[in-house]
Amino acid sequence: MFKMSEYAFVAGLLAAGLAFACYVAGMVLARMQANRPALAGAGAGGGTITVSGSRAAATLATYGTLIAWLAFVFLAASLIFRTIHVGHGPFSNMYEFSVAFAWGALGVYLYFERRYHLRTLGLVVLPVTIGLLLYATTIPSAAEPLVPALQNNLLLTVHVAVAIVAYGSFSVAFGAALLYLIQPETGRRGLPRPAILDEISYRAVVIGFPFLTLVIVLGALWAEIAWGRYWGWDPKETASLVTWLIYGAYLHARVVRAWHGRRAAWLLMFGFAATLFTYFGNYFFGGLHAYAGLD
Amino acid sequence: MSQTARTGTLQAAQDPLDDIEGELSLPVTDLADRLWHLFISMRTGLALLLFLAALALVGTLVAQAPPGIAGDPAAYQGWLEAIRPRFGGWTGILDALGLFSVFNSIWFKGGVVLLSTSILACSINRSPLLWRQATRPRTTVSESFLEHAPLAELLDAATTPEVARAALQRALAHRGYRTIESADGEAVALYADRFRWAPFGTVIAHLSLIFILAGAVLGQAGFRVEDLAVAVGSKVAIGNGTNLEIEAVSFSDSYYDDGRPADYASHLVLYENGVQVAERTIRVNDPLRYGDVSFFQSFYGPAADVRVTDSSGAFVYESGVPLLWRSNDDTKAIGRFALPSQNLVVYVIGVASGRVDPAIRPGQMQLEVYQGTASTPTAIEVVDQGQPVTVAGLDFTFLRERQFTGLIASRDPGAPLVWLGTLLLVGGVALVFFFPARRLWARVRPISGGARIQVAAITRHDVTFEAAFGSLIEDVRAGLDPAPSREG
Numbered sequence A: 001m002f003k004m005s006e007y008a009f010v011a012g013l014l015a016a017g018l019a020f021a022c023y024v025a026g027m028v029l030a031r032m033q034a035n036r037p038a039l040a041g042a043g044a045g046g047g048t049i050t051v052s053g054s055r056a057a058a059t060l061a062t063y064g065t066l067i068a069w070l071a072f073v074f075l076a077a078s079l080i081f082r083t084i085h086v087g088h089g090p091f092s093n094m095y096e097f098s099v100a101f102a103w104g105a106l107g108v109y110l111y112f113e114r115r116y117h118l119r120t121l122g123l124v125v126l127p128v129t130i131g132l133l134l135y136a137t138t139i140p141s142a143a144e145p146l147v148p149a150l151q152n153n154l155l156l157t158v159h160v161a162v163a164i165v166a167y168g169s170f171s172v173a174f175g176a177a178l179l180y181l182i183q184p185e186t187g188r189r190g191l192p193r194p195a196i197l198d199e200i201s202y203r204a205v206v207i208g209f210p211f212l213t214l215v216i217v218l219g220a221l222w223a224e225i226a227w228g229r230y231w232g233w234d235p236k237e238t239a240s241l242v243t244w245l246i247y248g249a250y251l252h253a254r255v256v257r258a259w260h261g262r263r264a265a266w267l268l269m270f271g272f273a274a275t276l277f278t279y280f281g282n283y284f285f286g287g288l289h290a291y292a293g294l295d
Numbered sequence B: 001m002s003q004t005a006r007t008g009t010l011q012a013a014q015d016p017l018d019d020i021e022g023e024l025s026l027p028v029t030d031l032a033d034r035l036w037h038l039f040i041s042m043r044t045g046l047a048l049l050l051f052l053a054a055l056a057l058v059g060t061l062v063a064q065a066p067p068g069i070a071g072d073p074a075a076y077q078g079w080l081e082a083i084r085p086r087f088g089g090w091t092g093i094l095d096a097l098g099l100f101s102v103f104n105s106i107w108f109k110g111g112v113v114l115l116s117t118s119i120l121a122c123s124i125n126r127s128p129l130l131w132r133q134a135t136r137p138r139t140t141v142s143e144s145f146l147e148h149a150p151l152a153e154l155l156d157a158a159t160t161p162e163v164a165r166a167a168l169q170r171a172l173a174h175r176g177y178r179t180i181e182s183a184d185g186e187a188v189a190l191y192a193d194r195f196r197w198a199p200f201g202t203v204i205a206h207l208s209l210i211f212i213l214a215g216a217v218l219g220q221a222g223f224r225v226e227d228l229a230v231a232v233g234s235k236v237a238i239g240n241g242t243n244l245e246i247e248a249v250s251f252s253d254s255y256y257d258d259g260r261p262a263d264y265a266s267h268l269v270l271y272e273n274g275v276q277v278a279e280r281t282i283r284v285n286d287p288l289r290y291g292d293v294s295f296f297q298s299f300y301g302p303a304a305d306v307r308v309t310d311s312s313g314a315f316v317y318e319s320g321v322p323l324l325w326r327s328n329d330d331t332k333a334i335g336r337f338a339l340p341s342q343n344l345v346v347y348v349i350g351v352a353s354g355r356v357d358p359a360i361r362p363g364q365m366q367l368e369v370y371q372g373t374a375s376t377p378t379a380i381e382v383v384d385q386g387q388p389v390t391v392a393g394l395d396f397t398f399l400r401e402r403q404f405t406g407l408i409a410s411r412d413p414g415a416p417l418v419w420l421g422t423l424l425l426v427g428g429v430a431l432v433f434f435f436p437a438r439r440l441w442a443r444v445r446p447i448s449g450g451a452r453i454q455v456a457a458i459t460r461h462d463v464t465f466e467a468a469f470g471s472l473i474e475d476v477r478a479g480l481d482p483a484p485s486r487e488g
């Protein structure tokens, strides 16, 4: 099972990379063809190039989506095999959590892609996924027995599973906000309309914020059961509070006229930075949250 | 939405963003008004949220003084010196700003108080409006609203107004809308809403934070003992205003093959006023609870059973002494007990596990007896198990080696309020986001050759409504077109 999990992981990583390559190629092709209107109108030959070019771009993009789904399935399989192998939810060390985070980001992305038919978003979110998977390859993947503090399986599993949804949503919100920020108010050709991106960000946060709230509450509950206090300003807890406050601010910022639009999008940049900071926090601060992969 | 609805003229399709800030209208007359408007302003709320986020970020980036030493100036100075190399010239500045204990600083506490005030004000400000919208919504709107609302659609159909109305009703019912119809001249005005109570989710979410904060404040009345070491076979008083004593009946630890701890468990018996009130085996993540006092498994270590008798053979002391501390070189485990009636303090020193010491062999303990606050011991004796030694007219016997279990004891009277608050927070937030409240207005009237349907709504900042509105209109349109199959 361990081997199967590793194979599925590698397959997932490769598929994610390939999907990204397809998106990029499709995008470049679509651009090249969009930038040649003169040629396209010049004659029959030019016209043919344009038609086949745009068809190729569409095909590539479709393959990209297909392969991204494949990556999602591979990663899911990897997590399932791992669960069978270790006998508990695959959420107990940085390796497992990174794969799960990558899987969550990909899953939420695919959900939004289906809804909005916007592959451009993948150009930002897939690198996040790939980055997390590459990061996972740098840390030991060996399964280790759970130390007593982590032996509260139900709470641990739910706490982290919920975190994956939240983090995945924030990755998508980040992707949309980034695409929003790199274009002028009026939009730029080849990129999704700012209004749509704003909508996607908001939708993603609307999913992510309640889930993040739940992550923190479950974490507090667990801290109470394990250490006798629901909150202790442990750096990991504090970082998650920072994240929560930023996304809370975002939800309110959208309603303040001077803040909606660019500034709100900037909040999502900071929010995602805070998310990553919370996630990788163990490298910056020593807290009670000990992940086996780190020590 | 607030201002327009409040004044009962829901007509101008003005930017709904304005009303929420609540700072458009009402001449500001006096200080109270000014303050009120400051606190209900979303801008203020936003600024406070970001301010607290920034402070919390400081709290993760700048080393925070351990809670124990805050009230001990000497210990705090020592800690400052220890971190000075890391922060250099900034040490003094950060200290003066209170940033080494951010969460106890005036900035943080002040920010939390202002935020709570703002949240309270916002909730008070909005609740009557939400109540009115849920219970007595405005069911008719003006012509100009129907035409110029942010979301406005006009459908003409070659059917009777009754058919048009039915199509509209069907599409709304299909989506779970509640509708209220009223006659409006020869037209029919229609108001529809869905999840009309859900906006109270924001009120619930906002007030939940007040509960949580109140719980946190109330929790200050409790206590927390983090280093409660109880030797197996011994009883320790909890103090802190309780009459509780905890006894460790047994302790067991087990390990994985690689030496990592797999499990540790303590069998505890709790006494109140000398009477047993609770008994339980606790482990990590599985505490003993009695009323609002809880005991958590935290750590463990070696202990030594020691007996002290006076010259007549009467017991002066008999208990397990947890060897709670380590010597600086980490080779010895050290415990301590006091004999107040004799004005003696006794240190019990054993070899740390895994170490060897030529002076203290297995089965031996070193005893150091100090008179009062003297800094040099009256006697240092290495004793064999079961062999008494006489110091200061008392017989000291090291009876046997034991283990101690390290517990956290805590009482948090605010916790129920905090849990209630978190429940409300999660519930409130879920209510807002997973049950989006929707309202729309419509009018169906006869026109020559058919009927006209107008549907209008305010989007606020709820972008998801736009798509839903569009699909609703599509449905109505489809419902209006006489289906070919039905005709044929």
Ligand code: HEM
Pocket: A248, A251, A252, A255, B020, B039, B040, B041, B042, B043, B044, B045, B046, B048, B049, B115, B118, B119, B122, B126, B202, B205, B206, B209, B429, B432, B460
């Ligand atoms: C940590 C603190 C806070 C939390 C967790 C919180 C939570 C929320 C949530 C979840 C919403 C729904 C947002 C949406 O529909 O997109 C909301 C809306 C709102 N919040 Fe807060 N809030 C906080 C602080 C504040 C403060 C300080 C104010 C007052 C200045 C405020 C005023 C409002 C108002 C007026 C709305 C309604 C907006 C609308 O109806 O569209 N909030 N809040």
